[in-house]
Amino acid sequence: MAAHTTYQSILDDAVERLRAGPVPANPLAESIAARGRLTLAGQRGIGGGCIADAARLETDTGPLFLKTHPDRDDGMFPAEARGLEALSERIRTPQVVASGSVDGTAYLLLEWLDLGPVDDVALGEAMAELHAEPQASFGWPEDNFIGAMPQLGGEDDDWARFYAEKRLAPQLDWAAERGLSARTIDAGHELIETLSAFFSDYRPHPALIHGDMWGANHGALTDGTPVLFDPATYRADREAEIAMTELFGGLGPGFYQAYGAQLPLDPGYRTRKGLYNLYHVLNHFNLFGGGYGRQADGMIHRLLAELH
Incomplete structure (x- = not known):
C-alpha cells in the first residue's frame, strides 16, 4: 500500500546514505556535551529518519546517542523524553540523559544501546x-x-x-x-x-x-x-x-x-x-x-x- 511504500523509501534512503559514506559529525556536539558536564572524546554521524539527525558520541561516561533538529524549539524532544520515562516503568527504553536547545537546535541525549532484531x-x-x-x-x-x-x-x-x-x-x-x-x-x-x-x-x-x-x-x-x-x-x-x-x-x-x-x-x-x-x-x-x-x-x- 502507499503507506508502506513511503516507509520503505525512508529506509532505502537511510541505506543509500550509509553506502555513500560517513554522515558529517554534529557541529554542536561539543556544546551539548559541555552542558551535560561530559567530556567528548569523539563522535560519528549515523544519519537519522525523516525528522531528526543522529550521532554516536564517545564520552567519559561511555557512548551516548544524540538526536538533533534545527529550528525545532517547540518541545518535541522534551515531550519524547517524558514519554520514554513513562514507558520505562514497564518496558525497556533508552535512558534519557538530557534534552534542550543550543543555538536554535533542539537535542535529545540518550543512553547508547547496541540493538538487534527483536524476537x-x-x-x-x-x-x-x-x-x-x-x-x-x-x-x-x-x-x-x-x-x-x-x-x-x-x-x-x-x-x-x-x-x-x-x-x-x-x-x-x-x-x-x-x-x-x-x-x-x-x-x-x-x-x-x-x-x-x-x-x-x-x-x-x-x-x-x-x-x-x-x-x-x-x-x-x-x-x-x-x-x-x-x-x-x-x-x-x-x-x-x-x-x-x-x-x-x-x-x-x-x-x-x-x-x-x-x-x-x-x-x-x-x-x-x-x-x-x-x-x-x-x-x-x-x-x-x-x-x-x-x-x-x-x-x-x-x-x-x-x-x-
Missing part, C-alpha cells in the same frame, strides 16, 4: 505486560508529537469522545488545510459524529501505549530484551497500538499469539482497527501528502458502511 514472541509478551497495567484515564497531560505533527493532550474518561476530539478531528482539520477533498473531510466528520456506535458493546480500559509502533521503533538488546524508542506516548485503548502494528507490517504471527495469550482481543477489533489506523493514515497525509488522501477516503467510507 516477536518476546515483544508480544512485553507489550501485553505494558498494556495490562491499569491507568487512571485516557489521554496525556500535555501535547506531544506523532512524527513531526502535534498530538493533542488532555485527559478524558470517555475514550470515544477523546479519540474523536483529540485524534481524528484535529487530523481532519489539518488535512482540510492541506487540500484533502471536501468529500473526504465531510465523510470524516460524519464518521466522528457516529463514532460511539463502534463502542456500543465494547468498553475499553485505559492502557499506556507507545503510540507509534512501526518496524523502525523497536529492537532488542543482546540478551533478547525488547526495547522501544521514538514514542508518541499516551493512554489509549490498547487496540490502537495493536492496530498500528498491522498497518505497516513487520511483526510475525508469534507477536500476536504471545500478546493474545495474555490479553485476548475483542472480536470487534477487526472492525475498529480500521478506525484506529485512520488516524495514522491522515497523519501521513498531513506529513507527506500523495496517495494517503485516497487511502483515508477509502477507509472512512468503509467504516461508514459498517454502520449501515
